[in-house]
Amino acid sequence: MKAPRIVHWFKNHIVIGTLLTLLVLYIIYELVSGVLVFSRDAYVTTDVIAVAPEVNGPLVTLAVRDSQEVQQGDLLLKINPEPFQLNLTRLQADLELAQANVERAKGEVATADDRIASQQATLDDAKMSFERATELRKSGDIAPQTLDDARRTYDVAQAMLAMARSSRSTALQEVLVQTAAVNAATAAAARAKYDLDRTVIIAPVAGRVAPLIVRVGDYLTAGRPVIAIVSDENWRLVVNLPERHLKGLRIGQGVYCYIGSDPWSVHPGKVRSIAPGVARSVDPSRVLPYVNLTTDWIRLPRRFPVEIDLGDLPKKQRLFVGSDASIFYAMPP
Numbered sequence: 001m002k003a004p005r006i007v008h009w010f011k012n013h014i015v016i017g018t019l020l021t022l023l024v025l026y027i028i029y030e031l032v033s034g035v036l037v038f039s040r041d042a043y044v045t046t047d048v049i050a051v052a053p054e055v056n057g058p059l060v061t062l063a064v065r066d067s068q069e070v071q072q073g074d075l076l077l078k079i080n081p082e083p084f085q086l087n088l089t090r091l092q093a094d095l096e097l098a099q100a101n102v103e104r105a106k107g108e109v110a111t112a113d114d115r116i117a118s119q120q121a122t123l124d125d126a127k128m129s130f131e132r133a134t135e136l137r138k139s140g141d142i143a144p145q146t147l148d149d150a151r152r153t154y155d156v157a158q159a160m161l162a163m164a165r166s167s168r169s170t171a172l173q174e175v176l177v178q179t180a181a182v183n184a185a186t187a188a189a190a191r192a193k194y195d196l197d198r199t200v201i202i203a204p205v206a207g208r209v210a211p212l213i214v215r216v217g218d219y220l221t222a223g224r225p226v227i228a229i230v231s232d233e234n235w236r237l238v239v240n241l242p243e244r245h246l247k248g249l250r251i252g253q254g255v256y257c258y259i260g261s262d263p264w265s266v267h268p269g270k271v272r273s274i275a276p277g278v279a280r281s282v283d284p285s286r287v288l289p290y291v292n293l294t295t296d297w298i299r300l301p302r303r304f305p306v307e308i309d310l311g312d313l314p315k316k317q318r319l320f321v322g323s324d325a326s327i328f329y330a331m332p333p
Helices: 002-012 014-033 082-139 144-197
Strands: 036-045 048-051 057-062 075-079 200-202 207-209 227-231 236-242 254-259 262-274 303-309 324-330
Touching: 082 144, 236 324
Parallel strands: none
Antiparallel strands: 036 236, 036 324, 048 227, 057 075, 075 200, 207 227, 236 303, 254 262, 254 324, 262 303
């Protein structure tokens, strides 16, 4: 009767028997966990896109509702465009004025060119007259006053030509100034057109609209998210595996999982990525993931995020961000 003897021995050695039982159970756990891995520290996630306006203004149109499915490019909301349209109209008028000023400055350059040509002809005539008067004066055929008048006319023609050339330089400088004004006005009008276009906000990705936090009439601030879209494109599981299970894990390895929103079904998956490192404390820069150990009095092993690809499961049934999940798989030999 071995069984009664064992029972009798346990009755006489309760503490030792309990410790031996715990030791055997621990050895069995270690042996099994070295072959089969099971973790309930998993959850469903996908990309959540926070949509924020780029301009300020009151909300006049809200084209979606809670949990509505949207496609990329669908209208989400509109901000009152009137002040942006008025600003664009004003800047377009400034642009037209600047362009007109450029044409006026170019016309002044053309006028200065004509004036230079006229003054050059006048100077050529005055020079010929002065040279002729100089030769005649040498032979005494004209009076000194006539030579002085020819010299004076020649000097005046030179001054007028210099003035015409200076006017052309001024006109060319004005063209440059007005051209710069056109460029500035063009940029300002383009920015105003950009701001006007930003009053219409469309869906950046396909997905479902999260519960709305805004209503028609709310004043929206640039850069502050107002709508979140749960993307349809990147559903996955994230499981925080203890470091002891990382050695044999490989990208593409098959696993099985079940999801809290579908508790009676087992779904296949594949390892998509394995985090190469985690932060030992909360990282302000958020460069490395930080996995909370969830306790202050027991030293738990470090856990590393592992992403599990769900294949075509997201196309077959609706998933929910943040829902619990579990995974299990056999360790490769």
